[in-house]
Amino acid sequence: MKGLLTVLLAGLLVHPAMFGATDVSGKWSGFPIYLNLKQDGNTVTGSAGETEDDQIPFQSGRIEDDRITLKFGAMEVNLVVQGDQMSGEVHQGERTMKMVFRRVKPRDPSAPPPAFDAASVKRSPPPVPGKGGSSMKADPGRLTCTNVALKRYLVAAWGLKDYQVSAPDWMNDERYDLTATMPAGTPPHEVLLMLQGLLADRFRLVTHRDTKEMAVYALVVEKNGLKLEPAEGFGGTNISRSPKGTSMRANVSMKSFAGALSGLLDRPVVDRTELTGGFQINLEWAADELRSNPNGNEGTAGDGVPGPTIFSALHQVGLKLESRKAPIEILVVDRAEKVPTEN
Numbered sequence: 002m003k004g005l006l007t008v009l010l011a012g013l014l015v016h017p018a019m020f021g022a023t024d025v026s027g028k029w030s031g032f033p034i035y036l037n038l039k040q041d042g043n044t045v046t047g048s049a050g051e052t053e054d055d056q057i058p059f060q061s062g063r064i065e066d067d068r069i070t071l072k073f074g075a076m077e078v079n080l081v082v083q084g085d086q087m088s089g090e091v092h093q094g095e096r097t098m099k100m101v102f103r104r105v106k107p108r109d110p111s112a113p114p115p116a117f118d119a120a121s122v123k124r125s126p127p128p129v130p131g132k133g134g135s136s137m138k139a140d141p142g143r144l145t146c147t148n149v150a151l152k153r154y155l156v157a158a159w160g161l162k163d164y165q166v167s168a169p170d171w172m173n174d175e176r177y178d179l180t181a182t183m184p185a186g187t188p189p190h191e192v193l194l195m196l197q198g199l200l201a202d203r204f205r206l207v208t209h210r211d212t213k214e215m216a217v218y219a220l221v222v223e224k225n226g227l228k229l230e231p232a233e234g235f236g237g238t239n240i241s242r243s244p245k246g247t248s249m250r251a252n253v254s255m256k257s258f259a260g261a262l263s264g265l266l267d268r269p270v271v272d273r274t275e276l277t278g279g280f281q282i283n284l285e286w287a288a289d290e291l292r293s294n295p296n297g298n299e300g301t302a303g304d305g306v307p308g309p310t311i312f313s314a315l316h317q318v319g320l321k322l323e324s325r326k327a328p329i330e331i332l333v334v335d336r337a338e339k340v341p342t343e344n
Contacts, residue, residue, distance in 0.1 A: 031102035057279030103186030232279030
């Protein structure tokens, strides 16, 4: 009997879950970041990204009692775990952002579409000369948008690029203010579904999906191989532009990198590298990069402007843009009203 009691006590000592120890393994979401965590004792590893299927691995994670610290390159996340919720701060340089993450659980397909707890949509007041601007801001439990064109709302809600939305011209000009609340830590994809539903309801919006063949750039690896270092965790993309040119600093996947280039060049960029994981991006190119030949590696900026083109800048890191045709999914607006229904 004494031997059996010793075995049972030893079993309790090696199963900390019996005492309610924190376990963070699994998927977590906190708009606009997804986490996929794996815990081994006090060590936490996993991946992070802006979407559930576009993730960058990281190794620097630690948990002590109910407090967890994760490091993705220049980004550090400090959270307190409370069951299926983690809350705290994200630090990146001098910037600090409050964050709430919730454990992602399978959604009941029979459940009704998610909706905001409360929402207000109204036309923006006339702009004041020298002031204004447009902004979309997401805080834990709240979405605040000011002076935003209706087409931009569609681009954000459906996770598309501007060229993927076919809409009447007035949707580029008519602007609206929007505020909405939802539970803190709502998964990003559910926030977007809520926004889609809100737009459909308030603007009597009707859309359909279609495909359109477009001229694109295919991002591929050159025959001599890639010359990029692995990403130092998930760090997002920082793009700055000036009369002299453009610079990009990022820790991203090739899919995200291609998406960022799509917003800078004269046509969509699709990832055809077949590379996984994340990479450190550090590029600079001249302002008139589009005048060079995309099929040439070492084009000049043209008209006496110094500096590399985007094509030669990519060549230096073992990448290339090839001109191709490809079917691109688009969202077609069939109907939308200019005046939103009352709140």
